[in-house]
Amino acid sequence: MNTPSFRNWQSVQTEVLRRIHAREWIPGDLIPNEVDLALEFGCARTTVNRALRAVAETGVLDRRRKAGTRVAAQPVAKAMINIAVIRTEIEERGQKYGYQRITRNEVVPPLNISGAMNAHADRPMLHVRALHLADDTPYAFEDRWIDPVVVPDALAENFETVSANEWLLTHAPYTHGEISFAATSATIGEAAILQCLEHSALFTIDRVTWDGDAPVTKVRLLFGPGHCLRAVL
Amino acid sequence: MNTPSFRNWQSVQTEVLRRIHAREWIPGDLIPNEVDLALEFGCARTTVNRALRAVAETGVLDRRRKAGTRVAAQPVAKAMINIAVIRTEIEERGQKYGYQRITRNEVVPPLNISGAMNAHADRPMLHVRALHLADDTPYAFEDRWIDPVVVPDALAENFETVSANEWLLTHAPYTHGEISFAATSATIGEAAILQCLEHSALFTIDRVTWDGDAPVTKVRLLFGPGHCLRAVL
DNA sequence: CAAATTAATATGTATGCACATAATAACACT
DNA sequence: AGTGTTATTATGTGCATACATATTAATTTG
Structure with a gap:
């Protein structure tokens, strides 16, 4: 089993989303912490952090200090509305x-x-x-x-x-x-x-x-x- | 003139917003680049980057590589709508x-x-x-x-x-x-x-x-x- | 002079490290 | 048992550095 490398935060993000989508991480689940993910993905924790933060902003992940990161049980769909002139x-x-x-x-x-x-x-x-x-x-x-x-x-x-x-x-x-x-x-x-x-x-x-x-x-x-x-x- | 220090990205963000609000930076204006701002604020460029990125996400700043960062001429109001169950x-x-x-x-x-x-x-x-x-x-x-x-x-x-x-x-x-x-x-x-x-x-x-x-x-x-x-x- | 090439520049991002902070768990004490 | 204190832990963030990338400006070339 070869471990593909995730060297940038976007690819980490897509991999995270893939795992959630593929039910490898079930809604409500606590996912591995940033250090472990960084180790697994072969990148720095900062990179994982950036990716997880981005996913959390869309409402798919819930993050809390010490409590860890978990897949949102009832993801709130967040739609960005642009109101122009x-x-x-x-x-x-x-x-x-x-x-x-x-x-x-x-x-x-x-x-x-x-x-x-x-x-x-x-x-x-x-x-x-x-x-x-x-x-x-x-x-x-x-x-x-x-x-x-x-x-x-x-x-x-x-x-x-x-x-x-x-x-x-x-x-x-x-x-x-x-x-x-x-x-x-x-x-x-x-x-x-x-x-x-x-x-x-x-x-x-x-x-x-x-x-x-x-x-x-x-x-x-x-x-x-x-x-x-x-x-x- | 004492230079207050902006040590975290949130305070840099509020200062940036203040300057835009106070018309120190006019809509359409090119603002100083990240390195200069970091120097002025007495923090790392990373910190300025984080702050400017956050402001740009709200539509108040426009950022383009090499072109620099400018105050949005016609800021598009961005409203985040949460659609829950x-x-x-x-x-x-x-x-x-x-x-x-x-x-x-x-x-x-x-x-x-x-x-x-x-x-x-x-x-x-x-x-x-x-x-x-x-x-x-x-x-x-x-x-x-x-x-x-x-x-x-x-x-x-x-x-x-x-x-x-x-x-x-x-x-x-x-x-x-x-x-x-x-x-x-x-x-x-x-x-x-x-x-x-x-x-x-x-x-x-x-x-x-x-x-x-x-x-x-x-x-x-x-x-x-x-x-x-x-x-x- | 126009087109193609090259340099310069501002943002974008990765990394290792350090410390901050919030929330929990463990523990001691009454 | 109940309460207050103290670790412990995962995320949050700052920093210095390095390199990537997009885009513009300058320069060379035909």
């Missing part, structure tokens, strides 16, 4: 991007908005509504609130030609945020904007970002019927 | 999990199903439909196709007490898969199952997995109205 998203499909600002005003947001942003309930915010088009058909409706205290430059922008979606990326840094996906039924107003039937099922993205404690922006994106978000496993 | 998902919310198998039969799937799976169009498959409940209310409707050639053991399962969602995880390994999220309008049949109104907007997950070339399973999960999938940025 809408213009880029459309252009990458080879479609023509279009943009129309609908409204822009400064008002005190409803409580559900200020609440979601952890913002003062009585402070006026910039409210921008706009439509993104792909090949001249409605693609996504953007309903956005911007905190003018955190992003004062936004007050000087009318968002008529450049979308808030894009402008904010280069003008309003954030430290963290939340994103949620849901399905909502089109109101009559939304249906008119997106040129679809009332009560159409719309794919919806809600996103709030903060800069430290300060709320930067909250956006709801309503995508036209049929829209779908893909990822690989 | 539905039972786990419900139990983690502190709700009671319930399960009901609706139908199970072996039929030749419609063309859109076999097509999505890259499977032979005339081969019969196992078709299982089931309902997942949270606190006795409908939570998700699972409509699944399983290739019995790839997963022969599935033929011996009736899926009356254990869901295919869960059974497959421990019985059918896969090498890769695709997942897509969308919003669909409830058909009258789906509405009856999920106890919601017809044409309700349902959050939908479509998922296909393969084992090498062989299609393992395709599932469509329809979640009840109001369901939402969250992630952090």
Whole structure:
């Protein structure tokens, strides 16, 4: 029996995945420790560590100090979703991007908005509504609130030609945020904007970002019927 | 001017993020190379490399050999979505999990199903439909196709007490898969199952997995109205 | 001057070693 | 038995060094 050598972390990774896939290591099993694997694979422990870390990041392995590494019993599928600027998203499909600002005003947001942003309930915010088009058909409706205290430059922008979606990326840094996906039924107003039937099922993205404690922006994106978000496993 | 020391990769990472956030490094900018940064930070290049790699994985930095590392001009937000077993998902919310198998039969799937799976169009498959409940209310409707050639053991399962969602995880390994999220309008049949109104907007997950070339399973999960999938940025 | 070759450079990774850290197991003590 | 302390152990990480690799820049060649 010849021991093939696994000299780089990628090959160690594929071998580890092969063993799990081939049921040589059963879900729930404790696998050999890094030192032993390094010995077996004929490489340094660092290399094994790199490989195992990579596999653990996908959820297939569970690692805990001292406890060791085990094959995840119920592997949680982890899908990486890339949310690009809408213009880029459309252009990458080879479609023509279009943009129309609908409204822009400064008002005190409803409580559900200020609440979601952890913002003062009585402070006026910039409210921008706009439509993104792909090949001249409605693609996504953007309903956005911007905190003018955190992003004062936004007050000087009318968002008529450049979308808030894009402008904010280069003008309003954030430290963290939340994103949620849901399905909502089109109101009559939304249906008119997106040129679809009332009560159409719309794919919806809600996103709030903060800069430290300060709320930067909250956006709801309503995508036209049929829209779908893909990822690989 | 005292140079604070960054002795571990996490602190280097936060410092890098701080500089980007503070606009010391502008989007599009080429940042100093690893050797220089290591010198400046008073650590090894390996440490800087680890930190920059981590930041690049989030999409905030773009790295290319020889070309160097630059701040992403239009950072693509990357959200990691964890898709767990539905039972786990419900139990983690502190709700009671319930399960009901609706139908199970072996039929030749419609063309859109076999097509999505890259499977032979005339081969019969196992078709299982089931309902997942949270606190006795409908939570998700699972409509699944399983290739019995790839997963022969599935033929011996009736899926009356254990869901295919869960059974497959421990019985059918896969090498890769695709997942897509969308919003669909409830058909009258789906509405009856999920106890919601017809044409309700349902959050939908479509998922296909393969084992090498062989299609393992395709599932469509329809979640009840109001369901939402969250992630952090 | 264009094409092909070669050099230069920044990131990518492997290695041996050392020590840090978290979690468990073993043990001593009351 | 119950509790607190002390090894023990597997992963986590840092470092110096060396070499690999991709890509660009410089240079030679036809």
